[in-house]
Amino acid sequence: MQKIAIIDYNMGNLHSVERAVSHAAAGNATVAITSDPDMILKADRVVFPGQGAARDCMRELETRGMAEVVREVIQTKPFLGICMGMQVLMQHSEENGGIECLGLYEGNVRYFGTVHQDIGVRLKIPQMGWNQVWQQMEHPLWKGIPDGARFYFVHSYYVEPQTPDLIAGSTEYGISYASAIARDNVFAIQAHPEKSADDGLKLLGNFVAWQP
Amino acid sequence: MGLAKRIIPCLDVNNGRVVKGVNFVDIRDAGDPVEIAARYNREGADEITFLDITASSDNRDTIVHMVEAVASQVFIPLTVGGGIRKPEDVRRMLNAGADKVGINTAAITNPDLVRECTDYFGSQCIVVAIDAKRVNEPGEPDRWEVFTHGGRNRTGIDAVAWAEKMAQYGAGELLVTSMDRDGTKVGFDLGLTRAITDRVGIPLIASGGVGNLQHLADGVLKGGADAVLAASIFHFGEYTVSDAKRYMAAQGIEMRL
Numbered sequence: 001m002q003k004i005a006i007i008d009y010n011m012g013n014l015h016s017v018e019r020a021v022s023h024a025a026a027g028n029a030t031v032a033i034t035s036d037p038d039m040i041l042k043a044d045r046v047v048f049p050g051q052g053a054a055r056d057c058m059r060e061l062e063t064r065g066m067a068e069v070v071r072e073v074i075q076t077k078p079f080l081g082i083c084m085g086m087q088v089l090m091q092h093s094e095e096n097g098g099i100e101c102l103g104l105y106e107g108n109v110r111y112f113g114t115v116h117q118d119i120g121v122r123l124k125i126p127q128m129g130w131n132q133v134w135q136q137m138e139h140p141l142w143k144g145i146p147d148g149a150r151f152y153f154v155h156s157y158y159v160e161p162q163t164p165d166l167i168a169g170s171t172e173y174g175i176s177y178a179s180a181i182a183r184d185n186v187f188a189i190q191a192h193p194e195k196s197a198d199d200g201l202k203l204l205g206n207f208v209a210w211q212p
Numbered sequence: 213m214g215l216a217k218r219i220i221p222c223l224d225v226n227n228g229r230v231v232k233g234v235n236f237v238d239i240r241d242a243g244d245p246v247e248i249a250a251r252y253n254r255e256g257a258d259e260i261t262f263l264d265i266t267a268s269s270d271n272r273d274t275i276v277h278m279v280e281a282v283a284s285q286v287f288i289p290l291t292v293g294g295g296i297r298k299p300e301d302v303r304r305m306l307n308a309g310a311d312k313v314g315i316n317t318a319a320i321t322n323p324d325l326v327r328e329c330t331d332y333f334g335s336q337c338i339v340v341a342i343d344a345k346r347v348n349e350p351g352e353p354d355r356w357e358v359f360t361h362g363g364r365n366r367t368g369i370d371a372v373a374w375a376e377k378m379a380q381y382g383a384g385e386l387l388v389t390s391m392d393r394d395g396t397k398v399g400f401d402l403g404l405t406r407a408i409t410d411r412v413g414i415p416l417i418a419s420g421g422v423g424n425l426q427h428l429a430d431g432v433l434k435g436g437a438d439a440v441l442a443a444s445i446f447h448f449g450e451y452t453v454s455d456a457k458r459y460m461a462a463q464g465i466e467m468r469l
Contacts, residue, residue: 013306050333130468150468154336172214
């Protein structure tokens with residue numbers, strides 16, 4: 001049976017992710033929350049969740065040696081980033097006065113508030129609730145999910161990739177921004193598929209079956 | 213198109229069982245939280261809120277088991293409020309599967325609790341619940357104060373100023389209940405939600421007074437709420453959540469249908 005590791009680096013509650021991935025895997029995988037590098041390196045697939053502030057995320061990743069583990073598994077295994085687990089893949093975040101991230105993809109993480117002010121719109125921050133994801137590429141993880149399906153979001157910062165070919169999904173919140181990115185064996189989404197009802201479970205099920 | 217306004221059914225829980233009567237004819241045990249949550253999920257509820265009204269602290273563990281059971285079957289955001297007094301209470305609820313935890317009275321007795329919890333667990337999972345009552349005399353400008361103990365105890369704290377302070381302390385969201393309207397079925401206190409939402413940059417859930425679907429729509433259109441919470445209109449089968457969503461969408465409100 002295939003093994004799915006959910007990376008635990010002390011950034012928030014991962015039980016929701018574990019429950020939803022287990023549910024979506026429907027008995028075809030063992031799912032474990034783990035901070036053990038060995039277990040993560042041996043897993044068949046890796047889920048990289050995360051919530052909280054960029055500074056804390058990066059600090060936890062660095063001090064636990066988890067940054068290196070992420071850098072390694074993201075080269076080879078089917079890899080799913082969720083929420084902060086998408087943002088920290090980029091080069092730099094505006095959060096906490098400016099934070100260097102893992103730098104795996106070209107592009108930065110920006111604050112909604114700054115951009116909204118520049119364009120003169122007043123929207124609540126965090127963005128909290130169900131918004132539409134418009135699919136920007138054909139991808140196995142979108143299989144069976146309608147274009148424009150609503151996913152559950154909670155975030156104040158968003159990913160701005162340097163090259164549009166990275167963008168797998170986009171969402172409108174004052175501006176149109178990248179709500180999902182994908183390249184090779186990596187898919188990452190800003191929304192919480194584990195809290196996005198049927199379409200979220202479908203995406204997780206697609207991830208479990210994905211053979212990049 | 214963009215972010216949808218949310219409908220949040222609220223359920224009272226005592227000793228781990230849902231206690232507000234629910235008119236679900238085909239469910240043998242009307243109090244089964246998993247069945248009820250699954251039903252609301254099928255109807256399109258955007259989130260579900262559980263309010264723990266368990267009187268005895270000995271029985272408080274029962275809600276933890278209830279949240280665990282619901283969270284392994286229903287994959288939409290779950291909020292739990294009632295009796296949250298310390299960070300440890302928040303942690304237990306989050307570990308059980310709650311996505312957000314509501315803090316009410318404890319925020320008033322110790323506002324730093326909100327800061328501590330948002331620092332540690334993140335703003336996204338802390339909802340500050342504000343029970344407010346109109347206190348101005350007729351003819352005076354509108355003014356609301358924060359009340360505790362179901363509207364019996366006056367705190368002397370201005371509700372709008374309190375909302376701003378809680379936002380500064382890192383609250384991710386505000387659940388604003390009008391104690392004047394709660395249970396009356398005459399509609400939200402739209403002046404209250406409007407006064408707060410105009411001053412505070414975080415999402416606001418309007419609560420208290422819903423008697424029909426137009427009240428829900430008014431909460432968004434006139435009150436400026438980001439989400440509307442209701443209990444009895446859904447429990448007693450007057451309306452389903454999907455009725456409410458279609459009704460609101462027909463008035464031009466963006467909904468997840």
